[in-house]
Amino acid sequence: MCWLITFYNVFKKGWFLPTFFVLSLFSCKANCSQSQTPHDKHLLSLANSPRWHALLQLDQKLKPRILDKNFILTIDDFSPYNELLETLKRVETESEFRCKFPARMTFLQTEFYKGKRQFDFSSCSDLNKYSDFVPYDSLTLVYASEVLSSTTSMMGHVFFKASGINHKGTPVEHSIAFLSEIKTLNPFKLLYESLIVGMPGFFIVRPYQQDKVRYLNEEKRNLWEYQLRFSDYQRELIKFHIWELKDKHINYLFQDYNCSTLALYVLAVAEPSLKMDELLFVSPVDVIKSVESNHLINKTNVILSDTWATAMYGMEIDRSQRNMIDNYVESGQYKTVLGYIEDPKALLYLQAKTQLVSPKEYTQKPDDSFMRALNKKIDEFQVDLSEYKKPTKTPQDSIVSVQINHAGQLLFSFVPAARYLRSDNEQFFTESQLKIFSVSTLLDVSNEQLSLYEFSAYDVISIPTTAEDVWHDAGKFYLGYKHKYIGNDVKGAIELSGAYGWATLLLPDVEFYSLIGGGIDVCGSDCGGFLSFELGSIVDLIYDSKLLASYQWENKRALKPLEQVKIEISHYMNQKYNLNLSAAKQFSQSAEVRFTVGLDYHF
Incomplete structure (x- = not known):
């Protein structure tokens, strides 16, 4: 043959x-x-x-x-x-x-x-309809900032924006996203499906304006638009490849094959070298870092939600000027305040504040002439936000840590998808902690014993702040196994707990939060509930450092309440290495102060 x-x-x-x-x-x-x-x-x-x-x-x-x-x-x-x-x-x-x-x-x-x-392809009617209505004259990678209230977006979300002139000669923009539908409110089932067995994933194509409004106005998230430097051939490959995937069975797994993984794989059709950046876990930010390191970004555009625009520009202007704008806006005296403002940042604060205040709070709604006058003033200068909270400057999402405590014991931790509250979160919009499938082992050198110290299936803390005297919802949730004080002894227990509270800025670099909550834990045959209360502060220090201070109180059934004060200082050597030192005192147990020194490695 x-x-x-x-x-x-x-x-x-x-x-x-x-x-x-x-x-x-x-x-x-x-x-x-x-x-x-x-x-x-x-x-x-x-x-x-x-x-x-x-x-x-x-x-x-x-x-x-x-x-x-x-x-x-x-x-x-x-x-x-x-x-x-x-x-x-x-x-x-x-x-x-x-x-x-x-x-x-x-x-x-x-x-x-x-x-x-x-x-x-002239006989392919459905394909031609797709090409006619969804042009790919320009392709943009869009990153939506993180929201910890959603298991599928707690590290952000990444999707495509296809732009161009359709068959009718009309300029159009479409979102192309890989999503998974959440069909249960049961947190255990949701974690099981999203992390272990997988959920059905699918592509969705819809007008970009719908997603833009939802992210900015409804979810108060910020958008980064990265216009990609691709040839006509590369964009056509991506357009057609997305068509090939549209009706296929794709299993969504948060930590293994999510919106970020698929976005990276789709981009690799145009630039195959991007696949080399797939490591242990691919997050939305990893995709952005990959296209940047491969020099595929032609232009960057940042769109802030009104909440964060108000916070950012409010921090940049004098408090008296900010209070004046707030009073005039809330009383409806827009034209009056516009005559007093010349500072570009104050004008931007006024614009965001006008959009942010609920119509129910207006004494008088801003009319079209005011908005035209305001926009005309703003159009006279350029504001570059491309370096503001830049996602590509965030540390990597996987962490290996080693710590040694006052007793000479070594604690080794590995988290495939995470960031700590002590981490460098400067490029994020909230101070937060996220640990998924975190494993910690304790090595007692003197006794030559190695034991499981903690396994966190899901551990999240959110401390959002935007401006002084503005309070935001804060919270935490924990599901896993860890060693904790039960009575007078430290024991391993399975814990499910949560807390809700509030957070604000006391000063530009000083955050304060309070949380009230409770949960249940199981330690052998001992099972019961508990109540908890926490006060804390997060302070940004000089020399790339951060201080965490907290007071924690826990009342477990009929046992004596536990009280702890903890102070932790972290120093960020670079994007990969963090040094940390902590001191904790359990008032209800002993007068001993427990010290820990450690090193975090992000990769």
Whole structure:
């Protein structure tokens, strides 16, 4: 059968690929292994192409991340080479195949046929409708800031914005996002589905303005728009690849295959080197860092929600000026206050404050003439927010820590997706802690004993602040196993707890919070509930340092209440290494002060 390949090489300058030739490739796999033709080598080269691997959604071990047989055609005997042969076969034997896999067809006509064969998509009505209504003249990667109230967005969210002129000649913008629908309010079931078994994932395409309004106005989140530097060919590959994925079964896993992972894989279709940045866990910020490090960002645009714009510009102007603007806005005297303001930051604060105040609080709503006058003043100067709270400057999301306590015991911790309250959170909009599947082991050197100290399935703390004298909801939630005081002894216990409270800025660099809550814990046969109360402060210090101070009170059933005061200081050596020192005193147990020194490594 190998003579067919030679026959093909004679006629391959034409556009026609005979069906019998493609079928013969399968019988040649064994017989021709000893004497590969140049065409065989070309096929192998294509099968080993990083772009072909990206089109198949393969991980770095070349295993498919999508196991839908309608996407991976050779799922029962998969290899990139077998999938390429099957694709070439079906191109010739199935008339609708090109409509289902236009990205593969575009790849083949460019990198296999070298432009000598062009696939005709004119009969693909649904595909053409997609291309007509969702143009990809420009492609932007959008990052929405974190919101800890959502298990699927507690590290932020990343999606695409496709922009251009549609078939009617109208400029349009569309969001293209990979999402998973939450169908339960049960936190245990939600964690189990999102972290262990997975949830059905799907692509959604809708007008970008809908997402923009939802993130900025409803969820009070901020947006970063990164316009990508891609060629027409690269954008077309991405457009068609998203079409190929639209109706496939994709299993969403928060820590393994989420919106960020899929976004990185889709981008790798255009720039395969991005796949090299897939490490232990891919977060939304990791995708942004990857496109920046590969020099794929053409332009950056930051859009602040009115809440955060008010906070940011309010911190930049004098308090007396801020109070004056607040009073005039709330009394409806807009034209009066506009005459007093010339400072650009004060004008921006006025603009954000006007949008932020609820219509129910207006004595008089701002009229169109006022808004035109305000916008005209603001348009006279440029404000660059691209360096404000820059996501690419945040530490990496995975952490390894080692600590030594006053007793000479060593505590080793590993968190695949996390940040600590003691971490450098300057580039985030809230002080927060997030630990998912955190594991800590305690090594008692003197007794040569290693034991599990803590396993946190889900540990989150949110301390949001925007401005002095403005209070925001704060909270914490914990589910896991840890060592804690139960009576007079430290014991391991399974704990489910939560707390709710408030947080504010006392000074520009001093945050204060209070939390009231409770929970249940199980220690062997001992099971019961408890109440808790916490007061704390977070202070940004000079020399890249932070101080945490807290008072904690816990009343467990009929036992004596536990009281603890803790002070912790962290110093940020760089984006990877943090030094920390803590001192804690349990008033109800002993007069001993417990010291800990540690090092965090972010990777």
